[in-house]
Amino acid sequence: MLVAAKLQCPTIRSALVDRPLMIRKLNEGLHAKLTILVAPAGYGKTTALAQWAKQIGLPAAWISLDKKDNDSFRFWNHVTESIGRLHPNVKHAMHPILSEYASSSADTVIAALLEGLGSVTGELSILLDDYHVIESPVVHEMLTEFLSYLPDHVHLFIAARTELPIPVKRLQTRGQVYKIIVQDFCFQQEEGIAFFRDCMCIPMSREDVSLLLGQTEGWISGLQLAGLSLKENGVNPDFIREFNGNQRDIADYLLEEVFQHLTDKTRHFLLHTSFLSRMNSSLCEAVMGHTHAQAQLEWLERHQLFIVPLDEERGWYRYHHLFADFLRLRFRELDKQQWMQAHAKAADWFEANGFAEEAVDCLIEGGHYADAVKLIEKLLPALMKTQWTVLYGWFVVIPDDYISANPMIENFYMAILMIIGQWDLAEMRAKRAELRLQQGDVAEQESDHRLAAGNLHLLQAMMALYRKDIARSSDYFDKFDRHLPEGSFFQQLNGNSVQGTQLGDMLAYMNELRPAEHYLKLWVNRWENKRNYPFVGHFAASYSELMYEWNRLEEAERYARSVLDREDVQPFAQIVVKASLIASRVLHAKGDNQAAIELLERAKSRIATPDYQLFVRRIDGRLACQLFQYDSGQLAAQWLQTCGLAYNDVIPQTKFAEYYLLAEVLGKLGQLSEAMHVLERLYQMAITADCLRDKIRVLVLKGLLLNKLGSQEVALMELERALYLCESEKYCRSFIDHGKPMAELLLDYIQRRQSGFIRPSDNTVSLLYVKKLLQAMNASLPDLPPLPPLLTTQETRIIGLIEKGLSNKEIAEQLQTAITTVHSHIRNIYRKLESSSRLQALQRAKDLNLL
Known part of the structure; x- marks a missing residue:
């Protein structure tokens, strides 16, 4: 019923002043996407909007906002509920998204709501009252996105005391914004x-x-x-x-x-109910401790004492904001003890009537922090799925002693800080929590302490990974695994979301690939045989991605397939899509395009998440790039039209991969300047994040596009920078996957180096590394010009004889040379092929098409 009161257009007294000019101004809003009503408190914004909504005779969805709507889930849930009263199909379409809100990206939420509104026939107005209470950047950003694509038959009216903190200039230039200002509200x-x-x-x-x-x-x-x-x-x-x-x-x-001039009884009632944002007679009686509250509420309304009925039945009311502020201040200053008692009584009523979140709000405002923490602990599992921002709002106002005294609450707080990117604060809390756990008694460690310590070490392992300290991350994972070998709820937090945690893209946090190989393999081996342990999927998929980068295709495919074959990872779209994309790229690299397509189509059918469309967008974008040469770019052009991304967008740090894919598609379609505009900003993001892999990807693509633009000298400089960064870590597929244009650019680089046109610099790379890249590319690009040889003629003969199983002595006899010479040639082969045994050398020779 509390929500219903928020979504009810306030009841307007019949004895209001008729304001035809104001009604005409509001009617103008039906010709715009956005109408802004901005004036200080007490100018009648709510009254004017409600009066107009009653008179126009058109569907209008009303939402009375309050501070709790800074939680983006609450905000959009209330918008959906209000629209759903008029158009149930919109609410029905949004239900799966909102029920898994923590696993849904902002794009998914807005896209789903816009799709629902697109199916609405006829005009619809959405009225947001008191928007000035919204301070959340997330809500502002989502509302901006919502406005950008709002259907023409839907009109948004926003009433606020201050100017809107969202950009509306683009809409204003199109004549889609109408504004009603303070002078328009003044009585004449x-x-x-x-x-x-x-x-x-x-x-x-x-x-x-x-x-x-x-x-x-x-x-x-x-x-x-x-x-x-x-x-x-x-x-x-x-x-x-x-x-x-x-x-x-x-x-x-x-x-x-x-x-x-009011009676003592009326003043007492006003003071003791002043802190209630919405109230009915039952709630007031619980707070006051006596009956007849309904009669008192109706008396206040009859005498126009700044009370607003929220429904036609006069069941729910609220005080005018100015009056409520005045009363609350007086009540708190008058009697702090009664202030606290009133909040406790209200909290009891809220909890008993199924409004647990409102109960927590009352307990916090009344200073009952210990009781608030106990109630929050009961609500944790449900709220982490949909409303972790509500939890964050509580945690930041509860004194720290109450948070740190409850290890479960403390761990959830740290997890939320990690989700929202507050890493420094999360690490500071983790250090303090670890110190407290070390000082705890041993008996306690056998029960709750084990759970608290295990979850803390898991979070610390993720924090260390974010800091690119994989040795420390591994140490914490070891501690976690010893405390909680069965796993933890925190391991899959946000695992069904496009954004998820940093585990969705682990290689972004690993600038040194050899230690990364050891780290990933260690934890795959440690966890792969555990039942119902999907967490290992992140590590196996990342290991597969690393093997793919090193062009070790058989290993890459084996590990990707091992992930996709696990039953326990199927509910986690982030893992399934990552492994599917890698497996598909392996098949494409092997020339089996049909199998690559079929694998990704199967992946689409396995995804069950509110972010379905975003995952599919990622899959389709990758397919468009892989198949570009086979369909003349039709898929790429279609993807560009439907992806919802633009080259001049503001790029969030969390969407590097999506916008890199956009740049790739733009480049393939010949929109080179637009692609370069995206890449320039992505490169700055990669520098800020200190992500070697992303810097390499951007430099490689920039080199190709600059070459297309005719800036060959600059293109080769960008290429050399990329090669320099790549050589020590042995990056391979980052070049190979760009096909013939990259091979030609690499050949040009070698020729210019050998002819002296490119002089040695700080970024000089060994030609042997470049030759290896070209040799690896030769298998799939048979029409390339002759490649510079990687092995000498004699070394090529020797690796061929090794393949036939001949010993060193037998090779020396067949080549009629000394065995010491054979040993020397084999050492050179091992060095050039980066191998330490005959088996490894043969595998690398096959990968490089040398046999």
Whole structure:
């Protein structure tokens, strides 16, 4: 019922002043996407909007916002609920997204709601009241996205005390924004006369009304407060002439004046219910401890004491914000003990009536922090799935001693800080928590302590990975595994989301690939035989990705397949899609395009997540790039039209992969300047994040595009920078996958190096490394010009004889040379092929098409 009260257009008294000019201004909003009503408190924004909504005779979805709507889930859930009252199909379509909100990206939520609104026939207005209480950047960003693609038949009206903190210039240039400002709300002469005559029932001369309008500058609440005082004290010309000052002073003076003339019983009721954002008789009676609250609420409404009915049945009410602020301040200053008791009683009522989150809010506001923490602990599993931002809002206002005293709450707090990118704060809390655990008694370690310590070490392992300290990460994983060998809820937090955690893209945090290989292989071996342990999928998929980069295709495919064959990873789209993309790239590299396509199509059918469309967008984009040469770019052009990304977008740090894919598609379609514009910003992001792999990917693609643009010298400089960064870590597929254009650029680089046109520099790379890359590319690009040989003629003969199984002595006899010479050639072969045994050398020779 609390939610219902938020979504009910406030009831308007019949004795309101008729304002035809205001109604006409609001009607203009039906020709725009966005109408903004902006004026300070007390100017009648809510009344005007509600009066208009009642009169237009068109569907209007109303949402009364409050501070709790800074949680993006609550905000969009309330918007959906309100629209759903008029169009149930929209609510039905949004249900799976909202029920898994923590696993849904902002793009998914907005796209789903826009799709639902697109199916609505006829005009629809969405009315957001009191938007000034919204301070969340996430909500602002999502609303901006929502506005950008709002269907023409849907109109958004926003009432606020301050200018909107969202960019609307683009809409304004298209004539899609209409604005109603403070001057439009001010009462004019005739409206003022009608107000005092019909609403306040006070006989006043035109001169007195004109003077009072001038003193208040037409401020409606000031006029109402003045009217209440005049009712009590009579129309006094001296009072009217002396009535001046700023609005805050007027409000404080008149509220005090009105309040003092009320009975003790009424003042007591007002004070003790002042902190309730919405109230009904049952809640008021629980707080007050006596009955007849409904009669009191109705009396307040009849006497126009700044109370607003929220439904036609007069079941729910709220105080006018100015009045509520005044009352709350007085109540808290008057009796701190009663303030706390009233909040405790309200919290009991909320919890008993199924409003647990409101109960927590009351306990926190009333200073009952220990009770709030106990109740939050009960709510943790449900809220982490949908409303972790609500938890964060509570955690930041509860004194730290109460948080740190509860290890479970502390761990959840750290997990949320990691999700929102507050890594420094998360690490600081983790250090303190670890110290407290070390000081705990041993008996406690056998029960709750084991769970708390295990989860803490898991979070610390992820923090260390984010800092690119994989040795420390491995140490913490070892501690975690010893405490909780069965695993933890935290391991799959956000695992079904496109954004997820850093585990979705582990190689972004590993600039040194040899230690990364050891780290990933260690934990794959440690966990791969555990049942119902999907967490290992992140590590196996990342290991597969590393093997693919090194062009060890058989290993890459084996590990990717091992992930896809596990039953326990199927619910986690992030793991399934990653492994599928790698396996598909392996098949494509082997020339089996049909199998690559079929594998990704199967992956689409296995995804069950609110972020389905975003995962599919990623898959389709990769397919478009892989198949570009086979379908003349048709898939790429189609993807570009439907992906929802643009080259001039602001790029969030979390969407590097999506925008790199955009740059790749733009480049393939010949939109080179747009692609370069994206890449320039991606490179800065990669530098900021200190991500070697991403820097390499951008430099490689920039080199190719610059070459297409005819800037060959600059292209080779970018290529050399990429090669220099890659050589020590043995990157391979980052070049090979770009096919013939890259091979030609590499050949040009070698020729210019050998001819002296490119002189040695700080970025100089060994030609042997470049030759290895070209040799690896030769298998799939048979029409390349002759490649510079990687092995000498004699070394090529020897590796061929090794393949036939001949010993060193037999090779020496067949080649009629000394065995020491054979040994020397084999050492060179091992060095060039980066191998340490005959078996490894043969495998590398096959990968490089040398046999």
